[in-house]
Amino acid sequence: MSNPPALAGRHVVLGLSGGIACYKSAELVRLLTKAGATVQVVMTEAAQAFITPVTMQALSGRPVATSQWDAREPNNMAHINLSREADAILVAPASADFIAKVAQGRADELLSLLCVARPLERCPLLLAPAMNREMWAHPATRRNVAQATADGAVVLGPGAGDQACGEVGDGRMLEAEELCDELIAFFQPKLLAGRTVLITAGPTFEAIDPVRGITNLSSGKMGFAIARAAQEAGAAVTLVAGPVHLPTPRHVRRIDVRSALQMHDAVLPIAAAHDVFVATAAVADWRPAALAEHKIKKDGAQRTPSFELTENPDILAAVARLDPRPYCVGFAAESQDLAHHAREKLVRKNVPLVVGNLGPATFGRDDNTLLLVDAAGERELATADKLSLARELVREIARRLSPS
Numbered sequence: 001m002s003n004p005p006a007l008a009g010r011h012v013v014l015g016l017s018g019g020i021a022c023y024k025s026a027e028l029v030r031l032l033t034k035a036g037a038t039v040q041v042v043m044t045e046a047a048q049a050f051i052t053p054v055t056m057q058a059l060s061g062r063p064v065a066t067s068q069w070d071a072r073e074p075n076n077m078a079h080i081n082l083s084r085e086a087d088a089i090l091v092a093p094a095s096a097d098f099i100a101k102v103a104q105g106r107a108d109e110l111l112s113l114l115c116v117a118r119p120l121e122r123c124p125l126l127l128a129p130a131m132n133r134e135m136w137a138h139p140a141t142r143r144n145v146a147q148a149t150a151d152g153a154v155v156l157g158p159g160a161g162d163q164a165c166g167e168v169g170d171g172r173m174l175e176a177e178e179l180c181d182e183l184i185a186f187f188q189p190k191l192l193a194g195r196t197v198l199i200t201a202g203p204t205f206e207a208i209d210p211v212r213g214i215t216n217l218s219s220g221k222m223g224f225a226i227a228r229a230a231q232e233a234g235a236a237v238t239l240v241a242g243p244v245h246l247p248t249p250r251h252v253r254r255i256d257v258r259s260a261l262q263m264h265d266a267v268l269p270i271a272a273a274h275d276v277f278v279a280t281a282a283v284a285d286w287r288p289a290a291l292a293e294h295k296i297k298k299d300g301a302q303r304t305p306s307f308e309l310t311e312n313p314d315i316l317a318a319v320a321r322l323d324p325r326p327y328c329v330g331f332a333a334e335s336q337d338l339a340h341h342a343r344e345k346l347v348r349k350n351v352p353l354v355v356g357n358l359g360p361a362t363f364g365r366d367d368n369t370l371l372l373v374d375a376a377g378e379r380e381l382a383t384a385d386k387l388s389l390a391r392e393l394v395r396e397i398a399r400r401l402s403p404s
């Protein structure tokens with residue numbers, strides 16, 4: 001069973017002001033609707049010089065609003081009607097001129113008018129700036145962004161990099177996918193606001209020689225999903241990742257490591273400074289006792305090499321021994337008898353919560369089933385995609401941090 005998409009039931013007014021980044025907004029409409037939102041596009045005259053309302057209407061499935069003088073609105077008050085039904089107004093691209101208008105509270109065309117007319121307490125305004133780097137750096141723009149922010153607008157980005165004018169610097173509008181993720185995150189309850197969360201994820205790689213090693217099938221997806229969910233919930237998140245090929249969730253600090261010892265050395269010095277530690281990494285239990293300096297070669301006698309193994313430190317148990325210690329959450333990847341093994345880890349590692357999952361059924365996959373085991377009992381989180389499960393787990397952790 002899959003959870004409803006992240007923006008299900010949300011109605012978003014997507015405003016476009018003039019800028020070459022308008023081309024990204026077409027893709028943004030697709031992503032927002034795919035994520036479950038209904039999207040009402042509003043375009044300024046300048047935006048229509050870059051992309052046509054035809055394109056935006058076709059993608060959003062709704063006529064685009066372009067004028068406050070629209071006689072089709074029964075009350076002729078498009079600015080009131082549009083802002084009253086919106087859960088958020090996202091202006092992407094927000095040009096330097098448009099941000100200046102927002103900062104001054106000007107209302108001489110539909111989009112800026114509805115920004116002023118929106119009910120402040122329940123219709124947030126998000127701005128995705130898009131402009132040349134000199135325009136972004138100009139003192140007037142800095143002043144306007146600061147004023148718009150002080151008045152309650154949320155500024156998303158901008159990104160840095162190549163610009164349409166050929167220059168390189170700050171001012172690029174975030175990519176459509178990044179903006180969609182930012183909006184999804186914006187709507188998540190801030191259950192971990194002010195908290196710091198440390199997470200380990202992925203496998204470790206224990207070198208045998210310069211080209212070989214011992215590793216496992218952990219993809220890191222569950223840990224990366226928890227990092228994203230914790231960040232969406234308002235936490236400052238540090239993610240210590242073994243060798244995986246996954247993009248870093250937005251606004252998450254990532255530390256890449258390879259071996260269990262490196263993971264241990266990255267985690268231990270910073271763990272006590274965190275409120276929560278979630279150990280999702282599939283840390284190798286053993287490593288070769290000695291690292292061969294050169295590649296081990298087959299010899300003429302066809303003798304197979306043998307290795308001595310030595311035990312890796314238990315990172316979770318070591319963090320749980322710290323005083324003060326963060327709230328520790330362990331994972332148990334088992335192939336059978338989940339509840340029994342999870343409870344055994346709870347006791348052996350002396351942690352308040354262990355999350356069980358069936359390793360072979362979940363490694364590398366996008367969905368999972370979790371069994372939460374703590375002193376009070378057990379609770380199953382039914383099969384869902386890993387991000388939805390991560391959000392539920394974050395809720396469970398937040399509840400345990402501040403019991404109501």
Ligand code: C5P
Nearest residue numbers: 279280281283312313314315316330331
């Ligand atoms: O029993 P096991 O050691 O496999 O327990 C798994 C849990 O302990 C996971 O949360 C895993 O991230 C953590 N662990 C660890 N360091 C190890 C081994 C496991 O942090 N060396």
